[in-house]
Amino acid sequence: MTKKHTIKDIAELAGVSKGTVDRVIHNRGKVSTKALEKVNAVLNEIDYQPNLLARSLKNTKEYHICIIMPDYNEDAFWLPCFEGIQEAIAEFSSFGIFIEPFFFNTNDVQTFINVNKKVLKLSPNAVLLTPLFYKETTKIVNSYAAANIIVSKFNNQLETENTKNFVGQDLFKSGRIAASLMKILIPKNANIAIIHIDEDFNNAIHMQEKEKGFRNYFYELENSSYQITTYSAKNADLKNKLRYIFNISKNLAGIFVTTSKTYKVAEFTKEKNIKIIGYDLLDENIRYLKNNHIDFLIHQNPKKQVYLGLNYLVEHLLFGKEIPAKSLLPIDIINAENLESYLES
Template sequence: MKKYTIKDIAELAGVSKGTVDRVIHNRGKVSQKALDKVTKLLEEIDYQPNPIARSLKNNKIYKIYVVLPNPDEDSFWKPCVDGVNQAIEEFKSFLVDIKLFYYSPHSTKSFQNVNNTVINLSPDAVLFPPIFYKESISIANRYKSAGIIVSIFNNQINLKEAVNFVGQDLYQSGRVAARLMEMIVPKKTDIVICHLDEPFNNATHMQKKEKGFRDYFENLGHFEYNLLTFNADKESLHKSLNDFLNIQKNVSGIFVTTSKVFNVVEVLQERKHKNLKIIGYDLLNKNVSLLKSNAISFLIHQRSKSQTYLGLTYLVEHFLFNKDIPNQKLLPIDIVNSENLDSYIEN
């Protein structure tokens, strides 16, 4: 199909290029006769205006800011930065300004302060992971009141103010982890659900994973496993985990609900607890090394790079090309073990 320029259309309709431009973009005065001629011709040739050229005519720079936990404090977020940088590179020729802002993943105060800074800069949209439940709801309300579009990723919470969520179904990922655990541990043993480094009551991502994990076993109809919950921070993990396992001597597997699974394995390898089956999240370098040696049985890959890249792409295309933003984009729940690891590392 031939692509018609405004010059082509003007010549075919016998009018000026300015008249065609005014008809296409619905601006300025045009005589009824000229309007009818151009409109009829556009219908005949099925003309589709170039969305890129149209967006550039607005001459507006759209500001889209990403608020992330500092990857230097938690390496899970490094691929998220890569996703942001990929979007920046892809859309660098367009009128969009994408910026990154970091806060401490261990401090709600830092999260609040950084978001206060972002609000004062008046972006058109903001993308962030709501890892702190109460604080995320509060800040999302403030963004919406300021006319700023909110998009979230990684942790799906009930945010009426958010236009979009990108990430996994965390409840379902907990169920997947439970199914895997059932396959590799003996019946009539204890399975530990391990939460690390975050206040459980304010971390809905861990709550959803635990609920999915527990519901799977409870729905079996023949409950042949005893599920235990263990909470710790990094500083106390060594002593508290060993004390816990010294009391709970029937443990056969541990499900770690975050990417900190390597911390758990490192403690286990120092002691006699080396034969436990371990399932956790994410392809961090330390996790990958332990997966290769089979110290970790399975990792659930959350595609953190894709989460930020897709979240930003939806926002950019909404502003530039007037595309609708999907309410949610659920990513696959990838199960990775030592046998299929290389295909994920290569990609």
């Protein structure tokens, strides 16, 4: 029997987006000459018939997906997520998918509560959210479930009922990897500081999991007595906190920063022989990595996280595809030597 090719199949064969294939097939919107040639070549090869795709669609209903995430204007880590959302909007809008982002302040839990209340009133078909606040997320997810709204999560590995999917990294393993790198960098049984910046640690599962993994690695080492101390600091008071840390820990050899604000620690310690491991390819972090003031960054690939989360929801709504419960991304270790290959990609 002849295979019934979907738009996704054609896009993969042609090496273009699904949105591009849709525009070529239905003769709407702008398509580059190169992309047009690629798609037409595939269509001719498979003897594509438009009505075959129509039969593969679940229905012609329009769907509304809301994304709830931190404001990228307040924290640059989230800017790639917003870019991923824009790509998804461009790709899926022609399929009757309305994707709408909403933002909250990571330092103000009430903004998270308020924006979720607003989204709940809109009654979307699905919600993709960043569950930074454990207690509040658990409550709001139950409200979505009661309203028959599908909920998926990205970035923060929060275990809670009534959610379809998590896209992100295994944060416990991420912490263990950071610890294994730290062991290579510092003298045996040295002093190490774990620093959490800005967020409420007691309500921030992502910080807790990274710290648990980090401590677990050193706990399992035989014949070791590394001294690990945890500190939390607000961004505005970080320099005072760092001065305090150095005053009470004269033999500090390494610092593990659990957030993307690693550069703020590197700025303070750049004249000291302190090894630093942190997260994410922010411009400021990259600058200190190139100058060897940051030793390693763990790349969490936020853009891919949000795009995959949206893609799963779209394919579920359009084609009835099952959403995987968990999609764990690779834990990429970046240093000054391999940085350029990640920036180019």
